[in-house]
Amino acid sequence: MTRDRKVGLGAMALLLLALASYPYLGTSGYQVSIASTVLIAAILASTVNFLAADGGMASLGHGAIAGAAAYGAGWASLQGHSMATQIALAMVVGILVTTVYGVLSMRTNGIYFLMVTLALGMVVFGLAYRLSSVTRGENGITGIERPEVLAEPWAFYLFLVGCFAVTTAALWVVSRSPFGATLRGIRDSESRMRSLGYYVPAYKLGAFMISGTIASLAGLLAVWHTHFVSPSATELGRSVLLIVMVLLGGLGTTLGPLVGAAIVILVENVVSNSVERWPTVLGLIFILTILFARAGLVGSAAKVLRRRRRGTDAGEPDTAEPAGLTTTTTIP
Protein backbone atom coordinates (compact mmCIF):
# COMPACT_ATOMS: atom_id res chain seq x y z
CA MET A 1 0.00 0.00 0.00
CA THR A 2 1.42 3.39 -0.97
CA ARG A 3 1.91 6.17 1.54
CA ASP A 4 -0.77 8.30 -0.15
CA ARG A 5 -3.23 5.40 0.12
CA LYS A 6 -2.43 4.90 3.82
CA VAL A 7 -2.87 8.62 4.54
CA GLY A 8 -6.16 8.64 2.63
CA LEU A 9 -7.55 5.62 4.45
CA GLY A 10 -6.42 7.00 7.81
CA ALA A 11 -8.07 10.35 7.11
CA MET A 12 -11.26 8.60 6.06
CA ALA A 13 -11.32 6.47 9.23
CA LEU A 14 -10.81 9.56 11.40
CA LEU A 15 -13.51 11.43 9.54
CA LEU A 16 -16.01 8.61 9.96
CA LEU A 17 -15.18 8.44 13.66
CA ALA A 18 -15.73 12.19 13.97
CA LEU A 19 -18.99 11.99 12.03
CA ALA A 20 -20.25 9.09 14.15
CA SER A 21 -19.44 10.88 17.41
CA TYR A 22 -21.11 14.13 16.35
CA PRO A 23 -24.52 13.43 17.99
CA TYR A 24 -22.75 12.73 21.32
CA LEU A 25 -20.97 16.09 21.48
CA GLY A 26 -23.89 17.97 23.00
CA THR A 27 -25.29 18.89 19.62
CA SER A 28 -28.92 19.98 19.29
CA GLY A 29 -31.57 18.12 17.32
CA TYR A 30 -31.43 20.90 14.70
CA GLN A 31 -27.68 20.48 14.29
CA VAL A 32 -28.04 16.71 13.87
CA SER A 33 -30.78 17.35 11.31
CA ILE A 34 -28.54 19.71 9.33
CA ALA A 35 -25.71 17.16 9.50
CA SER A 36 -28.11 14.52 8.17
CA THR A 37 -28.99 16.80 5.26
CA VAL A 38 -25.28 17.27 4.56
CA LEU A 39 -24.67 13.50 4.50
CA ILE A 40 -27.59 12.86 2.13
CA ALA A 41 -26.42 15.67 -0.16
CA ALA A 42 -22.87 14.28 0.02
CA ILE A 43 -24.04 10.81 -1.08
CA LEU A 44 -25.93 12.36 -3.99
CA ALA A 45 -23.04 14.66 -4.92
CA SER A 46 -20.62 11.72 -4.86
CA THR A 47 -22.67 10.03 -7.61
CA VAL A 48 -22.38 13.17 -9.75
CA ASN A 49 -18.68 13.34 -8.88
CA PHE A 50 -18.09 9.73 -9.98
CA LEU A 51 -19.86 10.23 -13.30
CA ALA A 52 -18.17 13.57 -14.05
CA ALA A 53 -14.65 12.72 -12.88
CA ASP A 54 -14.30 9.17 -14.16
CA GLY A 55 -16.73 9.24 -17.07
CA GLY A 56 -16.42 12.90 -18.11
CA MET A 57 -20.22 13.12 -17.97
CA ALA A 58 -21.57 16.14 -16.09
CA SER A 59 -25.18 15.39 -15.27
CA LEU A 60 -27.89 17.97 -14.67
CA GLY A 61 -30.43 15.26 -13.96
CA HIS A 62 -29.37 13.57 -10.74
CA GLY A 63 -31.63 15.74 -8.60
CA ALA A 64 -34.55 14.46 -10.66
CA ILE A 65 -33.44 10.82 -10.29
CA ALA A 66 -33.32 11.19 -6.51
CA GLY A 67 -36.65 13.04 -6.60
CA ALA A 68 -38.24 10.27 -8.66
CA ALA A 69 -37.09 7.68 -6.11
CA ALA A 70 -38.51 9.84 -3.32
CA TYR A 71 -41.85 9.93 -5.17
CA GLY A 72 -41.73 6.13 -5.46
CA ALA A 73 -41.53 5.84 -1.67
CA GLY A 74 -44.09 8.61 -1.25
CA TRP A 75 -46.66 7.01 -3.54
CA ALA A 76 -46.25 3.62 -1.85
CA SER A 77 -46.68 5.32 1.52
CA LEU A 78 -49.80 7.09 0.26
CA GLN A 79 -51.28 3.75 -0.78
CA GLY A 80 -50.57 2.30 2.65
CA HIS A 81 -48.01 -0.20 1.44
CA SER A 82 -45.47 -1.78 3.79
CA MET A 83 -42.04 -0.28 4.43
CA ALA A 84 -40.41 -3.01 2.31
CA THR A 85 -42.65 -2.07 -0.62
CA GLN A 86 -41.88 1.60 -0.14
CA ILE A 87 -38.16 0.89 -0.27
CA ALA A 88 -38.52 -1.42 -3.26
CA LEU A 89 -40.70 1.04 -5.17
CA ALA A 90 -38.34 3.93 -4.46
CA MET A 91 -35.42 1.96 -5.87
CA VAL A 92 -37.41 0.59 -8.83
CA VAL A 93 -38.69 4.05 -9.85
CA GLY A 94 -35.24 5.59 -9.39
CA ILE A 95 -33.54 2.86 -11.41
CA LEU A 96 -36.22 3.02 -14.13
CA VAL A 97 -35.70 6.77 -14.52
CA THR A 98 -31.93 6.16 -14.49
CA THR A 99 -32.31 3.60 -17.25
CA VAL A 100 -34.26 6.05 -19.41
CA TYR A 101 -31.60 8.71 -18.79
CA GLY A 102 -28.79 6.26 -19.50
CA VAL A 103 -30.24 4.81 -22.69
CA LEU A 104 -31.01 8.25 -24.13
CA SER A 105 -27.70 9.83 -23.16
CA MET A 106 -25.18 7.00 -23.67
CA ARG A 107 -24.38 8.03 -27.25
CA THR A 108 -23.75 11.65 -26.32
CA ASN A 109 -20.93 13.46 -24.58
CA GLY A 110 -19.90 16.96 -23.48
CA ILE A 111 -22.53 19.65 -23.86
CA TYR A 112 -24.96 17.23 -25.55
CA PHE A 113 -24.91 14.91 -22.55
CA LEU A 114 -25.50 17.89 -20.29
CA MET A 115 -28.49 19.01 -22.34
CA VAL A 116 -30.04 15.54 -22.54
CA THR A 117 -29.86 15.12 -18.75
CA LEU A 118 -31.21 18.65 -18.27
CA ALA A 119 -34.13 17.96 -20.62
CA LEU A 120 -34.98 14.67 -18.93
CA GLY A 121 -34.79 16.38 -15.54
CA MET A 122 -37.32 18.91 -16.78
CA VAL A 123 -39.59 16.05 -17.90
CA VAL A 124 -39.45 14.49 -14.41
CA PHE A 125 -40.15 17.91 -12.88
CA GLY A 126 -43.09 18.40 -15.26
CA LEU A 127 -44.51 14.98 -14.37
CA ALA A 128 -44.14 15.71 -10.65
CA TYR A 129 -46.18 18.87 -11.18
CA ARG A 130 -48.79 17.63 -13.65
CA LEU A 131 -49.31 13.98 -12.75
CA SER A 132 -51.18 15.04 -9.64
CA SER A 133 -53.17 11.78 -9.36
CA VAL A 134 -49.87 10.12 -8.45
CA THR A 135 -47.74 12.95 -7.11
CA ARG A 136 -50.41 15.21 -5.58
CA GLY A 137 -49.06 17.99 -7.76
CA GLU A 138 -47.78 21.15 -6.14
CA ASN A 139 -48.86 20.03 -2.65
CA GLY A 140 -46.55 17.03 -2.77
CA ILE A 141 -46.83 13.93 -0.57
CA THR A 142 -46.48 14.30 3.17
CA GLY A 143 -46.31 11.94 6.13
CA ILE A 144 -43.78 9.53 4.62
CA GLU A 145 -42.32 7.58 7.54
CA ARG A 146 -38.97 5.89 7.85
CA PRO A 147 -38.45 2.46 9.46
CA GLU A 148 -39.20 2.44 13.18
CA VAL A 149 -35.68 1.41 14.07
CA LEU A 150 -34.48 4.68 12.53
CA ALA A 151 -37.20 6.83 14.05
CA GLU A 152 -34.85 8.61 16.48
CA PRO A 153 -32.92 11.42 14.74
CA TRP A 154 -29.56 10.24 16.12
CA ALA A 155 -30.25 6.66 14.97
CA PHE A 156 -31.12 7.91 11.50
CA TYR A 157 -28.01 10.09 11.51
CA LEU A 158 -25.77 7.14 12.40
CA PHE A 159 -27.48 5.10 9.67
CA LEU A 160 -26.65 7.93 7.24
CA VAL A 161 -23.00 7.88 8.33
CA GLY A 162 -23.00 4.15 7.53
CA CYS A 163 -24.68 4.75 4.14
CA PHE A 164 -22.15 7.48 3.36
CA ALA A 165 -19.24 5.18 4.26
CA VAL A 166 -20.61 2.28 2.21
CA THR A 167 -21.51 4.32 -0.90
CA THR A 168 -18.21 6.24 -0.81
CA ALA A 169 -16.27 2.99 -0.47
CA ALA A 170 -18.29 1.40 -3.28
CA LEU A 171 -17.61 4.28 -5.67
CA TRP A 172 -13.94 4.29 -4.63
CA VAL A 173 -13.64 0.58 -5.50
CA VAL A 174 -15.43 1.04 -8.83
CA SER A 175 -13.21 4.00 -9.67
CA ARG A 176 -10.06 1.94 -9.12
CA SER A 177 -11.34 -1.14 -10.88
CA PRO A 178 -10.67 -2.07 -14.53
CA PHE A 179 -14.16 -0.68 -15.24
CA GLY A 180 -13.11 2.66 -13.71
CA ALA A 181 -9.97 2.71 -15.88
CA THR A 182 -12.16 2.01 -18.91
CA LEU A 183 -14.37 4.96 -18.00
CA ARG A 184 -11.38 7.28 -17.72
CA GLY A 185 -10.22 6.04 -21.10
CA ILE A 186 -13.62 6.88 -22.56
CA ARG A 187 -13.48 10.27 -20.85
CA ASP A 188 -10.12 11.03 -22.45
CA SER A 189 -10.71 9.59 -25.92
CA GLU A 190 -13.81 7.78 -27.09
CA SER A 191 -12.34 7.26 -30.56
CA ARG A 192 -9.29 5.45 -29.18
CA MET A 193 -11.45 3.27 -26.95
CA ARG A 194 -13.59 2.29 -29.93
CA SER A 195 -10.45 1.47 -31.89
CA LEU A 196 -9.40 -0.84 -29.03
CA GLY A 197 -12.64 -2.81 -29.36
CA TYR A 198 -14.66 -1.14 -26.60
CA TYR A 199 -18.39 -0.67 -27.22
CA VAL A 200 -18.36 2.76 -25.59
CA PRO A 201 -22.13 3.36 -25.08
CA ALA A 202 -22.46 0.18 -22.98
CA TYR A 203 -19.77 1.34 -20.55
CA LYS A 204 -21.33 4.79 -20.30
CA LEU A 205 -24.69 3.18 -19.59
CA GLY A 206 -23.09 0.99 -16.92
CA ALA A 207 -21.54 4.02 -15.24
CA PHE A 208 -24.84 5.86 -15.34
CA MET A 209 -26.65 2.88 -13.80
CA ILE A 210 -24.17 2.65 -10.92
CA SER A 211 -24.41 6.38 -10.31
CA GLY A 212 -28.21 6.49 -10.68
CA THR A 213 -28.76 3.54 -8.34
CA ILE A 214 -26.88 5.27 -5.54
CA ALA A 215 -28.68 8.54 -6.38
CA SER A 216 -31.97 6.66 -5.98
CA LEU A 217 -30.84 5.50 -2.53
CA ALA A 218 -30.05 9.13 -1.67
CA GLY A 219 -33.57 10.10 -2.78
CA LEU A 220 -35.06 7.49 -0.46
CA LEU A 221 -32.89 8.71 2.42
CA ALA A 222 -33.94 12.30 1.71
CA VAL A 223 -37.63 11.46 1.88
CA TRP A 224 -37.05 9.53 5.11
CA HIS A 225 -35.35 12.62 6.50
CA THR A 226 -37.96 15.22 5.54
CA HIS A 227 -41.04 12.91 5.47
CA PHE A 228 -42.14 14.96 2.46
CA VAL A 229 -41.61 15.15 -1.28
CA SER A 230 -42.76 17.86 -3.68
CA PRO A 231 -41.85 18.93 -7.24
CA SER A 232 -39.11 21.16 -5.83
CA ALA A 233 -37.14 17.97 -5.03
CA THR A 234 -36.80 17.34 -8.77
CA GLU A 235 -36.20 20.88 -9.99
CA LEU A 236 -33.14 21.86 -11.99
CA GLY A 237 -31.72 24.02 -9.20
CA ARG A 238 -31.12 20.93 -7.04
CA SER A 239 -29.05 19.31 -9.78
CA VAL A 240 -27.09 22.52 -10.35
CA LEU A 241 -26.28 22.68 -6.63
CA LEU A 242 -24.94 19.12 -6.83
CA ILE A 243 -22.42 20.21 -9.46
CA VAL A 244 -21.54 23.25 -7.32
CA MET A 245 -20.90 20.88 -4.37
CA VAL A 246 -18.65 18.67 -6.50
CA LEU A 247 -16.60 21.58 -7.84
CA LEU A 248 -16.30 23.25 -4.44
CA GLY A 249 -15.04 20.08 -2.81
CA GLY A 250 -12.91 18.94 -5.72
CA LEU A 251 -13.81 16.97 -8.81
CA GLY A 252 -12.56 13.40 -8.60
CA THR A 253 -11.72 13.54 -4.89
CA THR A 254 -13.22 11.05 -2.43
CA LEU A 255 -14.06 13.56 0.29
CA GLY A 256 -14.79 16.53 -1.98
CA PRO A 257 -18.53 15.86 -2.23
CA LEU A 258 -18.83 15.87 1.58
CA VAL A 259 -16.95 19.17 1.92
CA GLY A 260 -18.89 20.73 -0.96
CA ALA A 261 -22.20 19.50 0.44
CA ALA A 262 -21.33 20.88 3.88
CA ILE A 263 -20.57 24.33 2.47
CA VAL A 264 -23.71 24.50 0.32
CA ILE A 265 -26.06 23.14 2.99
CA LEU A 266 -24.61 25.38 5.70
CA VAL A 267 -24.92 28.47 3.51
CA GLU A 268 -28.45 27.45 2.49
CA ASN A 269 -29.67 26.63 6.00
CA VAL A 270 -27.48 28.55 8.45
CA VAL A 271 -26.08 31.61 6.67
CA SER A 272 -29.52 32.25 5.20
CA ASN A 273 -30.82 32.94 8.74
CA SER A 274 -28.73 36.10 8.96
CA VAL A 275 -28.03 36.96 5.30
CA GLU A 276 -31.05 37.39 3.07
CA ARG A 277 -28.99 37.14 -0.11
CA TRP A 278 -27.39 33.82 0.76
CA PRO A 279 -27.18 32.72 -2.90
CA THR A 280 -24.81 35.66 -3.44
CA VAL A 281 -22.63 34.38 -0.60
CA LEU A 282 -22.63 30.92 -2.18
CA GLY A 283 -21.82 32.42 -5.58
CA LEU A 284 -18.89 34.36 -4.14
CA ILE A 285 -17.51 31.26 -2.41
CA PHE A 286 -17.83 29.37 -5.69
CA ILE A 287 -16.10 32.06 -7.75
CA LEU A 288 -13.25 32.41 -5.27
CA THR A 289 -12.77 28.63 -5.21
CA ILE A 290 -12.71 28.41 -9.00
CA LEU A 291 -10.24 31.31 -9.21
CA PHE A 292 -7.81 30.27 -6.48
CA ALA A 293 -8.35 26.54 -5.99
CA ARG A 294 -9.58 25.19 -9.27
CA ALA A 295 -9.10 21.61 -8.13
CA GLY A 296 -11.60 22.32 -5.32
CA LEU A 297 -10.87 22.64 -1.62
CA VAL A 298 -10.01 19.00 -1.04
CA GLY A 299 -8.23 18.61 -4.39
CA SER A 300 -6.13 21.73 -3.89
CA ALA A 301 -5.30 20.84 -0.28
CA ALA A 302 -4.13 17.41 -1.42
CA LYS A 303 -1.97 18.99 -4.11
CA VAL A 304 -0.38 21.39 -1.62
CA LEU A 305 0.32 18.51 0.78
CA ARG A 306 1.93 16.47 -2.00
CA ARG A 307 4.09 19.41 -3.08
CA ARG A 308 5.21 20.06 0.50
CA ARG A 309 6.16 16.43 0.88
CA ARG A 310 8.28 16.69 -2.25
CA GLY A 311 9.74 19.94 -0.92
CA THR A 312 8.66 21.95 -3.94
CA ASP A 313 6.06 24.31 -2.59
CA ALA A 314 5.11 26.34 -5.64
CA GLY A 315 3.47 29.07 -3.54
CA GLU A 316 1.08 29.98 -6.34
CA PRO A 317 -2.67 29.66 -6.53
CA ASP A 318 -3.75 26.34 -7.97
CA THR A 319 -5.37 27.02 -11.30
CA ALA A 320 -4.67 23.71 -13.01
CA GLU A 321 -7.61 22.17 -14.81
CA PRO A 322 -8.92 19.08 -13.00
CA ALA A 323 -9.48 15.91 -14.98
CA GLY A 324 -13.02 15.13 -16.05
CA LEU A 325 -15.90 17.44 -16.90
CA THR A 326 -14.73 17.49 -20.47
CA THR A 327 -15.81 20.38 -22.61
CA THR A 328 -15.29 18.38 -25.78
CA THR A 329 -18.36 18.71 -27.93
CA THR A 330 -18.21 15.79 -30.32
CA ILE A 331 -21.38 15.56 -32.33
CA PRO A 332 -23.27 12.46 -31.14
Add this chain to the structure above:
Amino acid sequence: MAAAVRTAPGPRGPGAPVLVADAVGKRFGGVQAVDGISLTMAPGERIGVIGPNGAGKTTLFKLLAGDELPTAGTVELFGQDVTRVGTARRARLGLGRTFQVSNLFRDMTVLDNVRVAARGGTPRARVFWRPQRPKDEISQRALASLESVGLSRRAQDTVADLSHGEQRQLEIAMALVTEPEILLLDEPAAGLSAVERSTLRRLIEELPRTLPILLIEHDMSLALGLTDRVMCMENGRHVVTGTPQEVRDNETVKAIYLGRRDKK
Protein backbone atom coordinates in the same frame (compact mmCIF):
# COMPACT_ATOMS: atom_id res chain seq x y z
CA MET B 1 -1.45 -14.93 -31.14
CA ALA B 2 -4.21 -15.33 -28.57
CA ALA B 3 -7.66 -14.48 -29.84
CA ALA B 4 -9.08 -13.02 -26.65
CA VAL B 5 -10.57 -10.00 -28.38
CA ARG B 6 -11.89 -11.75 -31.43
CA THR B 7 -15.52 -12.37 -32.27
CA ALA B 8 -16.74 -14.69 -34.99
CA PRO B 9 -13.97 -14.39 -37.58
CA GLY B 10 -14.95 -14.48 -41.22
CA PRO B 11 -13.83 -17.07 -43.73
CA ARG B 12 -10.05 -17.10 -43.85
CA GLY B 13 -7.98 -19.41 -45.97
CA PRO B 14 -4.25 -19.72 -46.40
CA GLY B 15 -3.09 -16.89 -48.60
CA ALA B 16 -6.50 -15.20 -48.59
CA PRO B 17 -6.25 -11.42 -48.52
CA VAL B 18 -6.49 -9.88 -45.05
CA LEU B 19 -7.83 -6.55 -46.27
CA VAL B 20 -9.58 -5.66 -49.50
CA ALA B 21 -10.78 -2.18 -50.45
CA ASP B 22 -12.79 -2.20 -53.64
CA ALA B 23 -13.27 1.16 -55.37
CA VAL B 24 -13.85 2.95 -52.07
CA GLY B 25 -14.75 6.61 -52.20
CA LYS B 26 -15.61 9.32 -49.74
CA ARG B 27 -17.32 12.58 -50.56
CA PHE B 28 -17.64 15.44 -48.07
CA GLY B 29 -20.24 17.77 -49.57
CA GLY B 30 -18.67 18.98 -52.80
CA VAL B 31 -15.22 17.54 -52.05
CA GLN B 32 -14.30 14.06 -53.27
CA ALA B 33 -11.64 13.23 -50.65
CA VAL B 34 -11.12 9.63 -51.82
CA ASP B 35 -12.11 8.54 -55.31
CA GLY B 36 -12.34 4.87 -56.26
CA ILE B 37 -9.30 3.48 -54.45
CA SER B 38 -8.77 -0.29 -54.62
CA LEU B 39 -6.28 -2.12 -52.46
CA THR B 40 -5.62 -5.77 -51.59
CA MET B 41 -3.32 -6.82 -48.74
CA ALA B 42 -1.93 -10.34 -48.64
CA PRO B 43 -1.01 -12.01 -45.32
CA GLY B 44 2.28 -10.67 -43.99
CA GLU B 45 2.41 -7.95 -46.61
CA ARG B 46 3.55 -4.43 -45.81
CA ILE B 47 1.99 -1.72 -47.88
CA GLY B 48 2.79 1.97 -47.81
CA VAL B 49 0.43 4.71 -48.90
CA ILE B 50 2.17 7.95 -49.79
CA GLY B 51 1.12 11.26 -51.25
CA PRO B 52 1.35 14.98 -50.61
CA ASN B 53 -0.82 16.86 -48.12
CA GLY B 54 -4.47 16.69 -49.16
CA ALA B 55 -3.93 13.52 -51.20
CA GLY B 56 -6.63 11.70 -49.22
CA LYS B 57 -4.32 9.31 -47.32
CA THR B 58 -5.82 9.99 -43.91
CA THR B 59 -9.38 9.76 -45.24
CA LEU B 60 -8.51 6.41 -46.82
CA PHE B 61 -7.06 5.31 -43.48
CA LYS B 62 -10.27 6.31 -41.72
CA LEU B 63 -12.34 4.36 -44.25
CA LEU B 64 -10.24 1.25 -43.65
CA ALA B 65 -10.19 1.66 -39.84
CA GLY B 66 -13.93 2.36 -39.63
CA ASP B 67 -13.75 5.95 -38.40
CA GLU B 68 -15.64 7.04 -41.53
CA LEU B 69 -18.09 5.13 -43.69
CA PRO B 70 -17.43 5.23 -47.43
CA THR B 71 -19.89 6.85 -49.84
CA ALA B 72 -18.85 4.34 -52.53
CA GLY B 73 -17.21 0.93 -52.73
CA THR B 74 -16.70 -1.83 -50.17
CA VAL B 75 -14.16 -2.85 -47.52
CA GLU B 76 -13.50 -6.48 -46.55
CA LEU B 77 -11.52 -7.58 -43.50
CA PHE B 78 -10.47 -11.25 -43.31
CA GLY B 79 -13.14 -12.08 -45.88
CA GLN B 80 -15.95 -10.25 -44.05
CA ASP B 81 -17.69 -7.26 -45.54
CA VAL B 82 -17.10 -4.52 -42.96
CA THR B 83 -18.12 -1.57 -45.15
CA ARG B 84 -20.86 -0.48 -42.72
CA VAL B 85 -19.20 -1.90 -39.59
CA GLY B 86 -17.90 0.42 -36.86
CA THR B 87 -14.44 0.78 -35.37
CA ALA B 88 -14.99 -1.34 -32.26
CA ARG B 89 -16.18 -4.36 -34.26
CA ARG B 90 -13.27 -4.06 -36.69
CA ALA B 91 -10.90 -3.99 -33.72
CA ARG B 92 -12.50 -7.15 -32.39
CA LEU B 93 -11.95 -8.79 -35.77
CA GLY B 94 -8.21 -8.19 -35.36
CA LEU B 95 -7.56 -4.70 -36.72
CA GLY B 96 -5.05 -2.69 -34.71
CA ARG B 97 -4.24 0.92 -35.48
CA THR B 98 -2.40 3.99 -34.31
CA PHE B 99 -3.53 7.62 -34.43
CA GLN B 100 -1.87 10.46 -36.28
CA VAL B 101 -2.87 13.05 -33.67
CA SER B 102 -1.97 11.68 -30.26
CA ASN B 103 -5.04 11.03 -28.12
CA LEU B 104 -3.48 8.93 -25.40
CA PHE B 105 -4.97 8.88 -21.89
CA ARG B 106 -2.85 11.72 -20.57
CA ASP B 107 -3.73 11.48 -16.86
CA MET B 108 -2.98 7.76 -16.67
CA THR B 109 0.41 6.15 -16.30
CA VAL B 110 2.07 4.64 -19.35
CA LEU B 111 1.37 1.16 -17.95
CA ASP B 112 -2.31 1.94 -17.37
CA ASN B 113 -2.63 3.15 -20.96
CA VAL B 114 -1.39 -0.21 -22.22
CA ARG B 115 -3.50 -2.11 -19.65
CA VAL B 116 -6.65 -0.40 -20.92
CA ALA B 117 -5.60 -1.37 -24.44
CA ALA B 118 -4.82 -4.95 -23.39
CA ARG B 119 -8.27 -5.48 -21.90
CA GLY B 120 -9.88 -4.29 -25.13
CA GLY B 121 -13.61 -4.82 -25.04
CA THR B 122 -13.32 -8.12 -23.19
CA PRO B 123 -15.26 -9.01 -20.01
CA ARG B 124 -12.11 -8.17 -18.05
CA ALA B 125 -12.82 -4.48 -18.73
CA ARG B 126 -16.21 -4.82 -17.08
CA VAL B 127 -14.87 -5.90 -13.67
CA PHE B 128 -15.99 -3.15 -11.29
CA TRP B 129 -15.91 -4.89 -7.91
CA ARG B 130 -12.15 -5.03 -7.28
CA PRO B 131 -9.13 -2.85 -8.08
CA GLN B 132 -6.79 -3.46 -10.99
CA ARG B 133 -4.21 -6.07 -10.11
CA PRO B 134 -0.61 -5.02 -10.67
CA LYS B 135 0.63 -8.56 -11.36
CA ASP B 136 -2.22 -10.15 -13.31
CA GLU B 137 -1.94 -11.49 -16.85
CA ILE B 138 -3.11 -8.18 -18.33
CA SER B 139 -0.35 -6.29 -16.52
CA GLN B 140 2.24 -8.85 -17.63
CA ARG B 141 1.15 -8.49 -21.24
CA ALA B 142 1.19 -4.70 -20.93
CA LEU B 143 4.71 -4.74 -19.50
CA ALA B 144 5.89 -7.11 -22.23
CA SER B 145 4.45 -4.80 -24.87
CA LEU B 146 6.18 -1.79 -23.30
CA GLU B 147 9.41 -3.79 -23.23
CA SER B 148 9.06 -4.56 -26.94
CA VAL B 149 8.94 -0.86 -27.83
CA GLY B 150 11.62 0.12 -25.30
CA LEU B 151 9.36 1.95 -22.89
CA SER B 152 9.35 -0.36 -19.87
CA ARG B 153 11.45 2.08 -17.81
CA ARG B 154 8.72 4.71 -18.25
CA ALA B 155 5.88 2.40 -17.15
CA GLN B 156 4.99 4.36 -14.01
CA ASP B 157 5.31 7.84 -15.58
CA THR B 158 2.25 9.68 -16.77
CA VAL B 159 1.79 10.16 -20.49
CA ALA B 160 2.12 13.93 -20.11
CA ASP B 161 5.77 13.36 -19.08
CA LEU B 162 6.66 11.48 -22.29
CA SER B 163 8.39 13.08 -25.28
CA HIS B 164 6.58 13.15 -28.61
CA GLY B 165 8.68 10.25 -29.86
CA GLU B 166 7.96 8.17 -26.74
CA GLN B 167 4.25 8.85 -27.18
CA ARG B 168 4.53 7.39 -30.69
CA GLN B 169 6.24 4.34 -29.21
CA LEU B 170 3.44 4.05 -26.68
CA GLU B 171 0.91 4.26 -29.53
CA ILE B 172 2.53 1.21 -31.11
CA ALA B 173 2.74 -0.63 -27.76
CA MET B 174 -1.01 -0.08 -27.28
CA ALA B 175 -1.76 -1.38 -30.76
CA LEU B 176 0.51 -4.42 -30.36
CA VAL B 177 -0.85 -5.47 -26.97
CA THR B 178 -4.26 -6.06 -28.57
CA GLU B 179 -2.51 -8.81 -30.58
CA PRO B 180 -3.75 -7.53 -33.92
CA GLU B 181 -3.84 -9.59 -37.09
CA ILE B 182 -3.37 -6.47 -39.20
CA LEU B 183 -1.83 -3.17 -38.16
CA LEU B 184 -2.65 0.24 -39.65
CA LEU B 185 -0.16 3.01 -38.88
CA ASP B 186 -1.36 6.57 -39.52
CA GLU B 187 1.66 8.82 -40.20
CA PRO B 188 3.63 7.46 -37.21
CA ALA B 189 6.63 9.67 -37.95
CA ALA B 190 4.70 12.96 -38.08
CA GLY B 191 6.42 15.62 -35.97
CA LEU B 192 9.35 13.39 -34.93
CA SER B 193 12.99 14.50 -34.83
CA ALA B 194 15.58 12.67 -36.93
CA VAL B 195 16.70 10.58 -33.93
CA GLU B 196 13.12 9.72 -32.94
CA ARG B 197 12.34 8.86 -36.56
CA SER B 198 15.26 6.48 -36.66
CA THR B 199 14.09 4.80 -33.42
CA LEU B 200 10.59 4.44 -34.82
CA ARG B 201 11.89 3.02 -38.08
CA ARG B 202 13.88 0.38 -36.21
CA LEU B 203 10.83 -0.41 -34.10
CA ILE B 204 8.61 -1.00 -37.13
CA GLU B 205 11.32 -3.06 -38.85
CA GLU B 206 11.51 -5.33 -35.82
CA LEU B 207 7.79 -6.09 -35.78
CA PRO B 208 6.99 -9.73 -36.69
CA ARG B 209 7.15 -10.26 -40.45
CA THR B 210 3.91 -12.24 -40.28
CA LEU B 211 2.00 -9.13 -39.22
CA PRO B 212 0.50 -7.30 -42.21
CA ILE B 213 1.09 -3.56 -41.93
CA LEU B 214 -0.51 -0.69 -43.81
CA LEU B 215 1.60 2.42 -43.36
CA ILE B 216 0.17 5.81 -44.29
CA GLU B 217 3.10 8.19 -44.42
CA HIS B 218 3.89 11.60 -45.79
CA ASP B 219 7.62 10.91 -45.50
CA MET B 220 8.41 9.07 -48.72
CA SER B 221 11.78 7.67 -47.64
CA LEU B 222 10.32 6.11 -44.50
CA ALA B 223 7.41 4.52 -46.35
CA LEU B 224 9.61 3.24 -49.17
CA GLY B 225 12.14 1.80 -46.73
CA LEU B 226 9.66 -0.14 -44.63
CA THR B 227 7.21 -1.64 -47.10
CA ASP B 228 6.98 -4.31 -49.79
CA ARG B 229 4.58 -2.40 -51.99
CA VAL B 230 3.71 1.28 -52.17
CA MET B 231 0.64 3.12 -53.46
CA CYS B 232 0.89 6.80 -54.29
CA MET B 233 -2.22 9.00 -54.12
CA GLU B 234 -2.96 12.52 -55.28
CA ASN B 235 -6.21 14.48 -54.99
CA GLY B 236 -8.00 11.42 -53.63
CA ARG B 237 -7.08 9.29 -56.64
CA HIS B 238 -4.72 6.40 -57.19
CA VAL B 239 -1.58 7.40 -59.09
CA VAL B 240 0.63 4.33 -59.12
CA THR B 241 1.26 1.13 -57.15
CA GLY B 242 4.48 -0.84 -57.27
CA THR B 243 7.57 -1.92 -55.41
CA PRO B 244 9.39 0.84 -53.54
CA GLN B 245 11.96 1.01 -56.34
CA GLU B 246 9.31 1.27 -59.06
CA VAL B 247 7.53 4.04 -57.17
CA ARG B 248 10.81 5.81 -56.46
CA ASP B 249 11.63 5.79 -60.19
CA ASN B 250 8.15 6.76 -61.32
CA GLU B 251 8.18 10.12 -63.08
CA THR B 252 4.67 11.08 -61.94
CA VAL B 253 5.57 10.40 -58.32
CA LYS B 254 8.73 12.47 -58.71
CA ALA B 255 6.67 15.28 -60.18
CA ILE B 256 4.13 15.09 -57.35
CA TYR B 257 6.80 15.26 -54.67
CA LEU B 258 9.20 17.65 -56.40
CA GLY B 259 6.57 19.76 -58.18
CA ARG B 260 8.13 19.25 -61.65
CA ARG B 261 5.19 17.88 -63.57
CA ASP B 262 5.82 17.81 -67.36
CA LYS B 263 3.49 20.03 -69.27
CA LYS B 264 2.23 18.52 -72.52
